[in-house]
Amino acid sequence: MTTATWRPRRARIVPYVLAAVVVLGMILLAVVMPAPWAVGDRIGLVAIGLAVAGVLHILARSRITADDEGVTVVNGLRTHEFEWAELLGVTMSEGAPWPTLDLADGSTVPVMGIQASDGERANRALAELAALIHERGEARDH
Template structure:
């Protein structure tokens, strides 16, 4: 089995475009501010734009990767790594923004790397992940 990675399309495009607009706007604002604004104030404006861009990047970096060892889920600040034996299934409720992994310890984890807003692309990704979980994650019956 090779490595498969799923990333949302729209949930990546929007934050990166917005981050670019925010940073460029803050740079422009820093340049056109009147004389009472010091260099430190101008640098502060650009820094605020960069912080906002960093936060948007954390949202856009979501992904899920399946490799021979298991599943890695990257959501915002946290990265979760699970061996195949820990993953029981994946499901996405009607109207849910993303699916959840069902884990052997009874917990669940959001899989923001697959976004329902991507429509058929998300359906294909969910089907592919479900197939891999059935092949690798569930213990076969007797």
């Protein structure tokens, strides 16, 4: 099996565009501030813009990757790694922003790498992931 990775489209585009706008805006603001603003103040403005861009990057890095070993889910700051045997299935309730992985221990984990806002693209990704879990996960027919 080759590695399959799913990432949201809109949930990546919006934060990265916004990050670029914030950083460029803070650079422009640092340049046009009046004389009482010192170099350190101007650098601080740019640093704030970069910090905001960093937070937006954390939000945009969500993904899910499936390979021979199992599934890796990246949701913001948290990364979860699961072996195939730990997975029962994946479900996405009507109106839910993203699906959840159903685990053999009875718990669930959100999968922000597939976003309902992507419409048909999200439905395809969900179907592909569900098929892999059915084929390789705990739910497979013996």
